[in-house]
Amino acid sequence: MRSIWLLLCLGLLALSQVHAEDDGFLDDIAEFDDNDEEFLQLLEEKNKNKDVERENELAQKLAEVQHNLLTPVVEVDPCETMHCGAGRICQLNKQDKPECICIPECPEETDTRRRVCTNKNETWPSDCSVYQQRCWCDIKEPGCRHPDNAHLHIDYYGECHESRVCDGEDLKDFPRRMRDWLFNVMRDLAERDELTEHYMQMELEAETNNSRRWANAAVWKWCDLDGDTDRSVSRHELFPIRAPLVSLEHCIAPFLESCDSNNDHRITLIEWGACLELDAEDLKERCEDVQNSVPQLLG
Structure with a gap:
């Protein structure tokens, strides 16, 4: 219905433009006699041109109306592209x-079974409650039970x-034992073809070069754990x-x-290597x- 009304309006507008153009045209041809053959040809040509122009204009307007009806503008929620860490959600502010x-x-x-045990050997009702507490303490909200909880993290699932x-x-x-475990996990994932291409190359190098066996496995896991790619593992x-x-x-x-x-709550590659001797x-x-290749898989 909306498109029909719009077309009617466009038709009336085109008609008014025709009358205005006709007035100007009559002034231009006043010097011709009504029986003059040249006058009749000019009049016929003028009418044809106006008909073509009107058809083109209406066709263009109709195409625009149909495009707007078939492809309406969809508003994108800004929060859809906003990544918030654990314990946080996205919302729109006053602006x-x-x-x-x-x-x-x-x-x-x-x-x-949803309970979790933290690094403080405390049982919490869920992982959500731990992440929420850490967030509150991070921004010093009243719900924070202790300032140290800004570094609270889950040790394992289940009661302590x-x-x-x-x-x-x-x-x-x-x-x-940790070095051997890392290499065995890396090798197992390679055999199941569950590593990215770059990881596969690192594993092959570790297989064929004993001097790279433990080092490559250590670097692989450290890079894999560095989810935010800040060159340290929290x-x-x-x-x-x-x-x-x-x-x-x-x-x-x-x-x-x-x-x-x-004790800065971050582990660098050098610290990781020293830990593994x-x-x-x-x-x-x-x-x-590694991080510019396809998404990584955890071992």
Whole structure:
């Protein structure tokens, strides 16, 4: 209906333009006699030109109307392209600009399997509640229970349980076991063709060159964990490697804690290598090539 009314309006506008053009045309041909053959030819040509012009104009207007009806303008939600970290969601501020805020409310969890244990050996109802608390403490919101919770992270899923003490020979031998584990995981993923092309090249180099065996595996996992590509791994980014091993390796937690030698809650490649007892000269950072390739897979 909207398009029909628009076409009627366009027709009336075109008709008024015809009358105006006719008045000017009559002034131009006043000198011709009504029986003059030249006058009749000129009049016929003029009418044909006006008919063509009107048809072209109406066809163009109709095409524009049909285009607008078939392809309406769709407003894009600015928050769709806004990435917020764990414990945060996107919302529009008073200026209609997207911004990340702490999750206002976490779903109430009744399933005990949703509980998580943090690095403080405290059981929380869900991962959402941990991330929310960390966000509140990060921006100093009233809901923050303790300033140190700004660095709160999940150790493993499930309620906290008493851990075995890691000391003596277990702690001393752990870097070697960790190096072997990283290489075996890398090799297993390569055999299943679940590594990116660049990772596959690193694994092949490690297979054929014993001097690169542990170093390549260490660099691969460190680059893989560096999700935000800031050339350091946060304690939160260590979660994919820490959580699955806590129940199996009682030394994993103290080992990873020891990697953060300057206690800044970040682990650089040099710190990672020192933790694994690798020579810093063997650690060639190759993350740029890795992170520009296809999406990575965690081991």
